Amino acid sequence: MSTSLSNTSTVRAGRWVYGASVALLCAWVLVPIYLLLVNTLSSPAAVSGFPKSFVPEFDTASLEFFAGFSGMVSALINSIYVAAITMVLSIVIGAPAGYALSRFDFKGKELFRLLILLTRAFPLPLLALPLTVMFIQVGLDDTIFGLALVHTTLAIPFAVLITFSLFSGIPVELEEASWTLGCTRLTGFRYVVLPLILPGITASAIFAFVISWNEVFAAAVLTIENRTLTAFLLQNLDTSPLHLKFAGGFILVVPALVFIFAVRKYLFAMWGIANR
Amino acid sequence: MKTIKSKLALAIALPAAIIANAASADVLFWSTQAKPVQEQQAMREQVLAGAGTVDYQANDGGPWLTRLQAELEAGSGSIGVLGALHGDYAAMDAADLVDLSDLGVESNSATFNNLAKLGESSLQYIPWMQASYIMAANKEALQYLPEGANIDALTYDQLIAWAANVHEATGEPKFGFPAGPKGLKHRFFQGYLYPSFTDGVVRTFASDKAVGAWEKFLELWEHTNPASTNFSFLQEQLLSGDAWIAFDHTSRLAQAFNERPDDFVAFPAPAGPEGRGFMPVLAGVAIPRTAPDMDAAKELVQHMLKPETQIATLRATNFFPVVDVNLPGDLPPAVAAAGNAVAKMSSSSDANPGLLPAGLGSKGGDFSKVYSDTFERIVLAGQDIRMVLDDQKGKLAAIMNETGAPCWAPDAPSEGACPVE
Secondary structure, three states: OHHHHHHHHHHHHHHHHHHHHHHHHHHHHHHHHHHHHHHHOOOHHHHHOOOOOOOOOOOOHHHHHHHOOOOHHHHHHHHHHHHHHHHHHHHHHHHHHHHHHHHOOOOOHHHHHHHHHHOOOOOHHHHHHHHHHHHHHHOOOOOHHHHHHHHHHHHHHHHHHHHHHHHHHOOHHHHHHHHHOOOOHHHHHHHHHHHHHHHHHHHHHHHHHHHHHHOOHHHHHHOOOOOOHHHHHHHHHOOOOHHHHHHHHHHHHHHHHHHHHHOHHHHHHHHHHHHO | OHHHHHHHHHHHHHHHHHHHHHOOOOEEEEEOOOOOHHHHHHHHHHHOOOOOOEEEEEOOHHHHHHHHHHHHHHOOOOEEEEEEEHHHHHOOOHHHEOOOHHHOOOOOOHHHHHHOOOOOOOOOOEEEEEEEEEEEEEHHHHHHOOOOOOHHHOEHHHHHHHHHHHHHHHOOOOEEOOOOOOOOHHHHHHHHHHHHHHOOOOOOOOOHHHHHHHHHHHHHHOOEOHHHHHOOOHHHHHHHOOOOEEEEEHHHOHHHHHHOOOOEEEEOOOEEOOEEEEOEEEEEEEOEOOOOOHHHHHHHHHHHOOHHHHHHHHHHHOOEOOOOOOOOOOOOHHHHHHHHHHHHHHHOOOEEEOOOOOOOHHHHHHHHHHHHHHHHHHHHOOOOHHHHHHHHHHHHHHHHHHHOOOOOOOOOOOOOOOOOO
């Protein structure tokens, strides 16, 4: 009797800890975003005042300022283009590299894996000067495609490493079975492997998107007329009044949230694979 | 698969369309000034409205310089006009800037025009706008002014007594100092504390008078909000009530006066035994040698110096004109308040103006770092003043010797590099 009692209390305590952890993790993510929202929808006086209210007063003046801020919309569109191109390029280049790393043995494989990571070893401010000089000479300067190339370089290590571990998780026997049933390497990949790793590809696409979305320095130096939202807004928010900081931060966060929300089901599917 | 293909097509088609778009005839105004978003907006809509198609882009110092260097190195570029502080230009090679003497515009101050020559014989940039650092206080603090103190002619002792009174009355230290990561604390030491106590900046860096200056500053620090190491724009702390008495750049106090003009007063910086030290801030416009359309760029520079543009710039940025203008009566509260304080400061009988550091070239940042580091070691780390000054003195002397920069006011003139005595 006593053992079963202590068991139920242990289970209850376990549930409580579980629930509390879930609540804490949710709060960890949601509270800052909520505070951002509250301050975005508050008047300047309320933002710098104290004590703070946890209920927004729905003052849209800060957001209206950005609605009338010339160049915002085109910067937003540029950001989406750059992030989309970065996403596509990093998958198109990164996924085959991940496949090769997982399926084939070749000389210098370890070195190759290390070299891929090396692109993240140098700070961009260091690379930006020679890169810009080259871009100006080649004619890639101030183009969305040129900036996407730089962001792709930054995103590829993640694309390669994520797809590498995904391909490694898929037994090569599955592929071999498809070959015996008349598939070529290509069609076997197309009909057997690809459907299995699609969620993982989505995950690395999200990484690529977020890396591109958040990058400031290269964007500020490499684009002039075609600025991305971060180059256009983020580097100038630090010196702006508090209420505009909040509103600007909100504007920067929302599109990325919307994107992640839109692709979330693929992400959950990937976690499903990992649990398999 | 199909979607991936169409995405690829998009990826290839879009940049092509965008490359074609980029070839427009705007003059690119590449600036480190008027960075806050609402100032950018005002620059675009008001200041540059009558100047043809101008693309005004404000940047952090890093991207600003990197982009400029890349264009100079590549030999071609898209930047038409530069807007930056005197110190930014002083760090550049004067040969990279177009000689602007034949434009027929200059400031009404011989000192500024001389600085704008960057050591050459002709104008390398045109002075564009000026500002300074002043004090501001919440009106609630005025009741604690020490007896006999005139707020327009405070001494450092009176300021400390005042801050102490407020501290005692409210139970909180309410002096605000811009010691945050983006704060302009080094300018306080270079242009205010050192000239006021030692009548010098470089020569007197480690003098006995300098020890006295730092001792006074430590007294003030006792009544300074310790969160000051996180303050970079004192307008925020004035508005939130974290600071009742504050020192900062005029444009970094402006929001407080504009939002609640009846709650705050602006007043001159305090005076020490060697006078009332203060420092101007000078921004200029220049044209890089790689400007794509030289005529349009020169026209824009001329536009920036027109009296009506200067007044519009004042409204937009809270930086004051550098040419003779008739100021209209309906200026924003911050402009009136700051303008009064600066005027009182510069016309006070004990005024001891310090000039901007000159001749340091690319070492301007290192020069300021000597003062910031000294502050951190003495005030934040609590190290012995004499020991820190003797230690930092070597670094300062090395910078002066390397650049060969001669002394500037209030230091006595030197032959060759300004000595650290």
